[in-house]
Amino acid sequence: MQTLHVNGYDMAYLDVGEAKGTPPLVCVHGSLNDFRIWGCVLGPLTKQHRLICVSLRHFFPEQWDGKGNTYSIAQHVDDLIAFIEKLDAGPVDLLGHSRGGHICFRLAQRRPELLRRLILAEPGGELDASLAPDTKGGPSPLLARFTTAADKIAAGDIDGGLEFFVDTLEGPGRWHRLPPLMKQGLIDNAMTLIGQVRDERPGFSKTDAESIKMPTLFIGGAKTKGLLPKVLHTLAAHVPDAKVALIPNTTHPMFEQAPHAFSEVVLKFLAG
């Protein structure tokens, strides 16, 4: 693959499509995914844009062994900043999904001059007390279960670890019902879960949200339940120049479930 050398690491990316007067759209995957997760929207989006789909440090195509302390939000934000600088294409448009949305949010906070527009598709993370007064703080109540999943993976039980992880998030039996094609992408990135449970990410605060300067689009799945829609709508209420688009009949992987509808929303926002 093509790579850029950032902070001592060869960061892989897929560069596809030709820009028609707009900056490149840099796409950042979430947990257990990699550059391939954007495969289903490449067609519609590259009709107008140059897409740069990165794989963050330790995700496929790397075959990581789970060792070391270089899997963290902080490291991934640093890497993405260095990547955009090295790309040397001026301010870019930035799209992040889930944990990738969290990374893009933090980048927008720290280095607004690197971005033209920002798209956050159900960004992951928690709200702190300034945004959710009833919040208890502390680690996610699911952390213990995720740690169990990571321990299984570290012990070599990839399938068992992923089953525990996916079923915790989406209900019993979900892993077994996933199409093998989708399972495989998670299997290829299973070791990153070991880094993920060690990662500490501070919750979003009101000040954080208010500091996002560029035009920002929040995209959600209309049927997503739980914390993700709450985070999305709360952030959107406090980011000064924010729009919200919900994709009907979809949940968290909304662009895989409705690639065309998702792409339409993105194209409209980037053109507007």
Added chain:
Amino acid sequence: MQTINVNGYDMAYLEVGQGKDGDPPLVCVHGTLGDFRTWYAVLGPLSKKHRVIAVSLRHFFPEHWDGAGDDYRMAQHIADVIAFIEQIEPGPVDLMGHSRGGHIAFRVAQQRPDLLRKVVLAEPGGDLDSTLAPAAAPGGPSPQSARVLVSVNKVRSGDIEGALENFVDGIDGEGTWRRLPAAAKQQLRDNIFTLLGQVHEARKPYSKPDARAIKTPTLLIGGADTKGSLSLIWRALAEHITGAKTAVIPNAKHWMFEQDPEGFSRAVAEFLAG
């Protein structure tokens, strides 16, 4: 994307994995309505041991082709793959093709055995001539190419969904298209206009002398549940390619590497290592 200029066309490819020093890369050729993304499901397992190079043939995504021009030809794609291999690596490569891409890989092996170390054909597409299928009606279109014609007419009248449903269901049975995940559908949809080229691609049927001419060690892979001509062709070729090995992927149909990525990759990796 990375590209190599072949016969005046910038051919895009994705390259993943290092392989061992001295091992040839594995060049992968997608089939009808596919592109380099066709192989996404097996990139992980295969790139652990191999340098995997997944190409997009002329006019497939990332190109946004409108179907105009007459250089969507089987012979053109074969010539492009040959020129690609000549430039990507000084020594022989391993070559894998699926469906129509399997047809291309077969023809490359026939024409330029010097470029190849091993060949993997995953349900290669095409027709058998009368030397391989005595019952074949001479000159008539196969059920498969008749089905493509129906889809082409639907594309021309603007019915993209109908064209895709007809094509996919023609291969793996009624209802297959509707059950496909939206993400998989979109990747096929991205290539729909290549069907317009496929009508005049001039694909020749396989003959017994063709099969006997293959000197490269060959693995033929099929899905255990594939029906119709695609389940017959690879078995007929396997009978006549000297020393051919075969592998059947249980509980899988024509897109067997998406339905069982690990099983498919294991069969390929064992063959390439052996």
